[in-house]
Amino acid sequence: MTPDLMQEGADRLAAYQLREAALHTESGGRNASLARPVIAGEVDVTHGRILYIEDVHVSFDGFKAINGLNLDIAPGELRCIIGPNGAGKTTMMDIITGKTRPDSGTVFFGSTIDLLRYSEPEIAAMGIGRKFQKPTVFEELTVFENLELALKTHKGIAASMRFKLNGEQKDRIGEVLHTIHLAGSVTRQAGLLSHGQKQWLEIGMLLAQEPKLLLLDEPVAGMTDEETVRTAELFLTLKGKHSLMVVEHDMSFIDTISEKVTVLCDGSVLAEGSLAEVQSDERVIEVYLGR
Numbered sequence: 443m444t445p446d447l448m449q450e451g452a453d454r455l456a457a458y459q460l461r462e463a464a465l466h467t468e469s470g471g472r473n474a475s476l477a478r479p480v481i482a483g484e485v486d487v488t489h490g491r492i493l494y495i496e497d498v499h500v501s502f503d504g505f506k507a508i509n510g511l512n513l514d515i516a517p518g519e520l521r522c523i524i525g526p527n528g529a530g531k532t533t534m535m536d537i538i539t540g541k542t543r544p545d546s547g548t549v550f551f552g553s554t555i556d557l558l559r560y561s562e563p564e565i566a567a568m569g570i571g572r573k574f575q576k577p578t579v580f581e582e583l584t585v586f587e588n589l590e591l592a593l594k595t596h597k598g599i600a601a602s603m604r605f606k607l608n609g610e611q612k613d614r615i616g617e618v619l620h621t622i623h624l625a626g627s628v629t630r631q632a633g634l635l636s637h638g639q640k641q642w643l644e645i646g647m648l649l650a651q652e653p654k655l656l657l658l659d660e661p662v663a664g665m666t667d668e669e670t671v672r673t674a675e676l677f678l679t680l681k682g683k684h685s686l687m688v689v690e691h692d693m694s695f696i697d698t699i700s701e702k703v704t705v706l707c708d709g710s711v712l713a714e715g716s717l718a719e720v721q722s723d724e725r726v727i728e729v730y731l732g733r
């Protein structure tokens with residue numbers, strides 16, 4: 443992400459926060475009930491789901507990229523998503539994060555927040571973080587500065603102008619640095635990190651914002667074997683505190699981290715279960731794993 447894009451995101455977030463504040467001051471009626479669910483930190487998971495997708499359809503010029511998709515994720519779950527190229531994995535993440543609007547269907551964050559009503563920055567501000575395949579850290583800044591910036595941006599641009607880290611926030615950055623195995627590289631310029639370390643730093647930038655749901659697209663692509671092992675350890679420590687959706691093609695990585703695996707094909711769920719279960723499913727072997 444470029445500084446311009448980050449600035450734009452922060453501006454839109456500030457506008458969103460102003461709009462939310464205005465909604466909260468209106469009395470009763472529809473607006474009051476709509477405003478209620480988007481208070482940061484409050485996601486109603488009493489029904490046992492942090493993400494709920496039902497019968498979602500998306501077509502691009504008549505081509506059905508997502509075709510009757512149903513999927514839900516429990517709070518604290520680490521779900522792996524696999525499937526052949528073109529199965530709709532990225533499009534599904536685009537829908538959850540507000541980048542693509544479905545033609546029809548339901549997408550809820552917890553049981554009260556209808557994600558289809560919100561924009562991309564609004565959804566990010568609610569606690570859904572997304573990590574794209576390529577690392578996009580600020581190469582000129584140090585590891586610490588990248589994390590600090592992530593915290594500031596999360597506060598919105600108006601707040602970030604006068605934003606100084608308090609003790610709690612410094613502790614939060616320290617905690618994140620430890621989690622992402624970069625505590626020994628605080629003052630290192632991000633551009634000098636290895637590919638794997640840059641990926642961890644970007645995950646750390648998301649963690650600094652304390653997301654409830656993290657969407658990670660091919661996080662170990664291009665990593666060394668050692669980095670892949672450490673990333674698996676990292677994800678296993680995040681599980682429980684956060685809900686994670688991980689799209690990956692690396693089966694040994696999935697084997698290490700997965701409990702439940704969802705196989706997407708032609709825009710809908712082909713199979714779901716443990717890795718061993720989906721690997722022995724004839725339909726999955728046919729379309730994805732090969733004989």
Ligand SMILES: Nc1ncnc2c1ncn2[C@@H]1O[C@H](COP(=O)(O)OP(=O)(O)OP(=O)(O)O)[C@@H](O)[C@H]1O
Binds near residue numbers: 505525531533
């Ligand atoms: N904006 C778009 N316009 C037209 N077609 C699109 C668009 N976005 C995605 N598609 C098509 O939708 C289908 C699903 O694409 P998507 O990128 O979601 O698949 P994927 O499972 O992420 O694949 P991969 O593993 O290759 O990343 C593909 O056939 C793709 O070409």
